[in-house]
Amino acid sequence: xxxxxxxxxxxxxxxxxxxxxxxxxxxxxxxxxxxxxxxxxxxxxxxxxxxxxxxxxxxxxxxxxxxxxxxxxxxxxxxxxxxxxxxxxxxxxxxxxxxxxxxxxxxxxxxxxxxxxxxxxxxxxxxxxxxxxxxxxxxxxxxxxxxxxxxxxxxxxxxxxxxxxxxxxxxxxxxxxxxxxxxxxxxxxxxxxxxxxxxxxxxxxxxxxxxxxxxxxxxxxxxxxxxxxxxxxxxxxxxxxxxxxxxxxxxxxxxxxxxxxxxxxxxxxxxxxxxxxxxxxxxxxxxxxxxxxxxxxxxxxxxxxxxxxxxxxxxxxxxxxxxxxx
Numbered sequence: 449x450x451x452x453x454x455x456x457x458x459x460x461x462x463x464x465x466x467x468x469x470x471x472x473x474x475x476x477x478x479x480x481x482x483x484x485x486x487x488x489x490x491x492x493x494x495x496x497x498x499x500x501x502x503x504x505x506x507x508x509x510x511x512x513x514x515x516x517x518x519x520x521x522x523x524x525x526x527x528x529x530x531x532x533x534x535x536x537x538x539x540x541x542x543x544x545x546x547x548x549x550x551x552x553x554x555x556x557x558x559x560x561x562x563x564x565x566x567x568x569x570x571x572x573x574x575x576x577x578x579x580x581x582x583x584x585x586x587x588x589x590x591x592x593x594x595x596x597x598x599x600x601x602x603x604x605x606x607x608x609x610x611x612x613x614x615x616x617x618x619x620x621x622x623x624x625x626x627x628x629x630x631x632x633x634x635x636x637x638x639x640x641x642x643x644x645x646x647x648x649x650x651x652x653x654x655x656x657x658x659x660x661x662x663x664x665x666x667x668x669x670x671x672x673x674x675x676x677x678x679x680x681x682x683x684x685x686x687x688x689x690x691x692x693x694x695x696x697x698x699x700x701x702x703x704x705x706x707x708x709x710x711x712x713x714x715x716x717x718x719x720x721x722x723x724x725x726x727x728x729x730x731x732x733x734x735x736x737x738x739x740x741x742x743x744x745x746x747x748x749x750x751x752x753x754x755x756x757x758x759x760x761x762x763x764x765x766x767x768x769x770x771x772x773x774x
C-alpha cells in the first residue's frame with residue numbers, strides 16, 4: 449500500500465482509504481459480519497485512513513469502526529468523521545444562518561457523541577458534513593471548531609463539499625479555515641481539476657476523494673436493468689432516466705479501457721489518484737473481497753498519459769441545462 453502526505457500536516461495516509469458509509473446503512477442489505485471482515489481485510493492490507501460520519505446509520509458505522517480498532521489495539525489508524533448541520537435544508541440554503549445550523553453548543557454536543565460512538569478521547573479529523581458559499585464571508589462554525597480543537601477533543605478540521613457547489617470551499621482553503629477537504633472527483637465529475645485541487649495543493653490542504661465510482665456505475669457492474677433494494681439511496685440517485693444515461697456513458701469508458709488490462713473500478717481509482725493533490729481516495733468496502741480488490745489497486749502502475757488523456761474526455765457536465773440530456 450502506497451502512502452501520501454496528508455497536505456502539510458506532517459503524516460502519511462494510505463492512498464486507498466476506507467469509505468464507511470455502506471457499513472452504516474442506506475446501501476441495501478449489509479451484515480455486520482461482512483462490515484467487520486471488510487475493515488479487518490483493509491487494515492491488514494495497509495489501509496490507515498477511515499472515513500465515517502454521524503449520519504452513517506446514526507452512529508452505527510462509527511461504533512463498528514471503534515470496536516474493530518479496539519479489538520486490534522490499533523493506534524496508528526487515522527479516523528475522520530463528520531458532523532451534520534442541525535435539521536433543515538441539505539445543503540443549507542443561501543438564507544440559512546451559520547450560527548443556527550452549526551452553533552458552538554451544538555458542535556460541542558455532537559462532537560461528544562462522535563467520541564462516544566468511536567470510543568475515542570480525541571477525533572483525528574472532524575469535518576462539517578456540508579456547507580454553503582453564503583457563509584464564506586463569516587465562517588463562524590470554524591472559529592467554534594478551533595476553540596474545541598484547543599480543548600483537545602479535535603485534531604484536524606475539515607469540510608465535505610456540497611455536491612451542487614464544490615468550489616464553495618476554495619475560499620475556505622485560501623483563508624486557512626480548514627485543514628482538509630472532502631470532494632467528489634471521478635471520471636465523470638472532473639470539475640475539481642479546474643481549480644479546487646490546485647488550490648488544495650498550494651495551501652497544503654489534505655484532499656479526501658469520495659464517490660470515485662459515481663455511486664457504483666463506474667465499476668461497470670450496472671446495466672439498464674439494475675435495480676436497488678428499497679432502502680438503497682441509489683433509487684433516488686439513479687431515478688428516472690439517470691441510470692440509463694449513466695450506464696451508456698460508463699460503457700463508453702469501458703471501450704476506452706480496451707487493451708489496458710485494467711478493470712473499470714481499477715481505472716476509476718487510478719484516475720483519481722493521478723492528481724498529485726489527492727491525499728487518499730475512499731471507496732466503499734462492504735466485504736473482504738471488495739477490500740482486497742480496492743486495496744490491490746495501489747500496487748498497480750500509474751495510468752499512462754495516453755489513457756489518462758482518454759479518460760479526461762469523459763468529463764460529464766451534468767449541471768448544464770442547455771446541454772440537454774446528454
